[in-house]
Amino acid sequence: MSQQPPVRSTSPYPSRPDASMSLLTNVMDHSLDDGYAQAAARREEGGTGLPGRLRAKLGLAAALLLAALVVTLGAAQARISAPTLAKERQQLIARIEQESGAADRLQKNVDGLRSTVGSKQRDVLQQHGGDQAELVSLLAGATPVQGRGVKVVVDDAKQSKAGGGGPRESTGFSDTGRVRDRDMQRIVNGLWQSGAEAVAINGQRLTALSAIRAAGDAILVNNTPLVPPYTVLAVGDGQRLATAFQDSADGQYLHVLQQNYGVRASVSAQDEVRLPAAPSLIVRTAKPGKGRS
Template structure:
């Protein structure tokens, strides 16, 4: 009886993965070949060495020449740029001073015109004209009313796009809503950051800026109105106050409505009219109409200043 020898199972060989091979042999085979070739052939000599050295020298000289030319050009142009900038700054300052001087001259001439008008028109007519100017915004007014304050909330920058989140910023429509609500509640005169509103005033958005009659206003926005005693309370309890409280709670915007006492609102800078019609008094009632009060003919129609605000 013969016994067959036991067969040993084949040995399993595991192929190394990429990361294992990378850590085991970190040097690229090309570097090893280059090192072996250099050890065998030695450093380049003769024409090859001089050619490589010449190319490197020429490259360095060319780069140095370009740097020198750029530096000289910058140094030579710097006085011209500085001089041009100084000239522009001087022109801006001169124009600003000229504007201030002309505005002072215009105010002086306006006072002279007012004095001449008072002297020529007389008491009752001049008083009526002053009332009309106050109602239309051409004259400063003083009184009590409400102060509405609006301010932008936090405007974080998106980390991915780099854009600024402008949802929490006060818009031109917000200021329009505030002023229209004040007009509807009986306001007689309104200013936004000192800019007096008239029948032709505009509140517009220009990029990230808000323009009131083409004058830029910035946050915080103070809307001051002269009107009834409960103007601030009525505004806060109305639809506009409810809307601004929602914006403050949702986006972090600032909103406040308080009473304003003895405030003076400046006159509008300029009122541009394109169309005007003469005002004609109403016809006197006929004597044959009976049942009317006797003083009805002497009464003048009442014109509310809020309607002069263009709302």
Template sequence: MTAPGTGEKRTFTPDFLTELFRNPLDPGYADAAARKARGEGPSPRARKVLSGVTAVTIAALGFLLVVAYRQTVADEPARTRAHDTLVRQVQDRRTETVALQAEAEQLRDEVAALRAREFGGEAVARLTNLEAQTGLARVRGSGAKVTLADGPITIDPVTGERETQGQVKDTDLQQAANALWAGGAEAIAVNGMRLTATSTIRQAGEAILVDYRPVTTPYEVVALGPDQLADEFRDGYAGKFFQELSRRYGLSFKTAEVDDVTLDAATELKLRVASPAGPPSGPSSPALSPSPSEGGR
């Protein structure tokens, strides 16, 4: 076709979709089909060789899979034995630790009895009072118990991650202990572990450590102090904070008054530097008194 006034012949390229529908088969496939129809494909011998190579490859892969499976099965008892050995060692160490702690308590009682026999009553009473205040002696009295427990664990439907807002953190126990100290508490224990001036409450992964020993939910913070300590804690800033956590994230929070509770002594302090802080204080308040096994009532 010639364009008017130009004398040039115009050409049109075929439409791509039209060409695709007109020849849907790729030329290479068409050529291969034509050669196969003419009998120009691989010879029977070549096909047998190819089939043999394929069979050998499949057999080799199957053999490797069987060997890997048998090796995995053979290694499993060794791993199980190693795991069981470690678990048994941990349990033995825990049992040994409990026995040593009981022996240490017994020796501590013997030392207290010998001290009471050798020294005068006034000196023993003053020393026992100082030990009670520093956490090195068992104490008995009334006060408050704050119980915190983890809320239900939820999983984010989008990311699949666990939501931990309802879990008790180390900072929660720190806040509870500090609020009780501020309310007049004279002795505090977390899950039976006595707090002192050098105690630490830290988080290690999902575990909470008190003086490097793990504690688990529910967390019971028992404090000896004034009669209204439980009410003041519940109505104070810490109590309101935990009530809000309970309302929003399901964290369990309870306070209660306790009477005639005994808190065990803390482990021996390892002090490197010490200096006198002045004359010893007077007798302890009625809310906090040394345990009878420590030389007083």
């Protein structure tokens, strides 16, 4: 009986003696799970061992916690300081009211003294005016006056507002729909030239020393701020004065303001107008009376 020759391996590598124990060999060679091995490798490389997404979430949570802490502290501080701020505010309001009352009392005192001085000046002017005392008092604005005259009412345009422009723009008033100080100057000068004997604007009697100026958006007459509408009263020959003013260059100027810029104005003759005396008279020169050194 013939024998079969032994089977030889065709693999170029010799077979391992422990080939039949491959499972046990794998356990011994890989004692750690792959995930643990990767974490250990990252730790050895200096990492925190946490995934990037988890680190971002933890950072966001920490930022939110810090913001909440800051807001809470701010609210607590505001609640603590609120009574103190309210007390300081009340004290400030009380002080403002007190100072305003004191200013009002001082202003009344000034007005009273000014009226007394003006009355004494008018008395002296009448005493030493000779035969022309009444005329001098009238021209100086020292006495109230009444009689026939003209009433001119001027007001801003309905749509006027600050910050306009156009050909009337200036450093004082930039809005073309607002009445300016030089508009009132022209109106008053036109009334004087048309024959007015006495003029007043909103109760402010005009004299040779009166000034019509601007302070911001306000018009000052005798250093007193006025608000629109501006009522100009002039003593004169009623209808004749009104006609002469409307035909004058200044009357035409007022008409242009109405037509082109919407300024509201009216001119009417009056059977009687009443003008107060000037608030005070300024003495420019003084001479001693006779018999006095």
